[in-house]
Amino acid sequence: MLDTADDTTLHPRADDGAITVQEWVYRQLKERILTGQFVPGRSVTLRGIAAMLEVSPTPVREALRRLVSEGALEVHGNRRVSVPTMTRRKFDDLCAVRVSLETLAAERAMPHIDADHLARLRRLDAEVDEAIEKGDVNRYLQRHREFHFSIYQVGSAEVLMPLIESVWMQFSPFLRLVISHIGVDYIVDRHADALNALERQDHAALRFAIEADVREGLGSLTESEWRDLDAVTRQPGQGASR
């Protein structure tokens, strides 16, 4: 089991490059969610985040509202916000949507991917493998995301990317939780197949590779593993970490 509070890269907030506080808070939280630093079931309080990021509650409220509307967080009847827990049904839906959206995005990106881009992708894939080999979960999650997104981003930044990001934000906390339990060693990907398909401009092979990558990524969760995860996410850290 792995602690989720490592490598928290404290918030220098930098100088404001014409970026609003609300936007900065949003990106901070988004990054933490996508890297799995927010565990499913954890409750997120307005003033808590405000204190953590050293800003006033106002911009935090707006950032949370955005994240909620993207499915990254959820509000309960009590109007409390928390990181959603995963269910089997939701997991299936997310996988189906990922396949649907990401095969489409990859297919649209294919014609615009040149040799340079392909080389960058191969380098990223190597870094993914390297992270797996070293057991560096944070680095793996980051590079894995970079690999996928730098494909999709090419052809369809306006409409498709926000949707895909939404799905990933719903996916990532659970992914991190699973990896923390079963380790990075059981991870399989189809990145090599996807890259070859991109090189040959083979639409069908690319779709197949992406679909396989999504489906097999965490596809083989056994019954007992689901039960374990259910037990963990049964509101454990409502009071929450720090």
Next chain:
Amino acid sequence: MLDTADDTTLHPRADDGAITVQEWVYRQLKERILTGQFVPGRSVTLRGIAAMLEVSPTPVREALRRLVSEGALEVHGNRRVSVPTMTRRKFDDLCAVRVSLETLAAERAMPHIDADHLARLRRLDAEVDEAIEKGDVNRYLQRHREFHFSIYQVGSAEVLMPLIESVWMQFSPFLRLVISHIGVDYIVDRHADALNALERQDHAALRFAIEADVREGLGSLTESEWRDLDAVTRQPGQGASR
């Protein structure tokens, strides 16, 4: 050409049924966007909406933030918010995503649609045809949306529906604009095919019907029509209607 400010159903705000002001504002704006009462290019001001809905700017800010993150509105570099204008590229992307998401949703809904539900759908489809016959644009848009959503809603409320709604909110203002120009008479749909496929539990036929419905709905926009629409949406009502 049709005025977009009719049937504005003024806001009694009702008694608060345990619903926050921010949520109420969000739903109000969402409904207006989905029924095409917000024309592409129109600028949306914080205090303007607040005054229109007779609430303070605070909840409006949060509602706008949600709508922006769903693609229904957009913020410019000036931090001004407006209804996005449509481009050819965006239109193609939206269609592709609609096909991808809605065929998936329909397929997932199919096993759970019983005779009662089917009867309700047939009634809705009849009302759609009736609205077209009478030239009632508002009623058409409302029933048309009800028809589609009451299919998708069945199997996949949690993950798929929010994504589909997001796409529709990006689609609707433009749809209304087009209908206002070319009229409701040229509208074609594949609702009957979809209903028959649902009745026979024919997956392939259903997917085909949904895809055709999306693609043919506005698929036949001619070059000159695009130019006309471009001219209209070239920031006309930045100062904005009322």
Next chain:
DNA sequence: ACCTTTGCAATGTGATCACAAATTAGCAGC
């Protein structure tokens, strides 16, 4: 020992205020 109750702390919500940036309107100069 267990349950209920009472009080306090924490949280979300909405309004108001202050401020900076940007847009607009008005006016002088060419």
Next chain:
DNA sequence: GCTGCTAATTTGTGATCACATTGCAAAGGT
């Protein structure tokens, strides 16, 4: 008549405050 500058207005942003509700915990009673 058109352009360029200045002042006033509008607008978004963020902080603070007040209030209602919820959650929690300590204390009291059975």
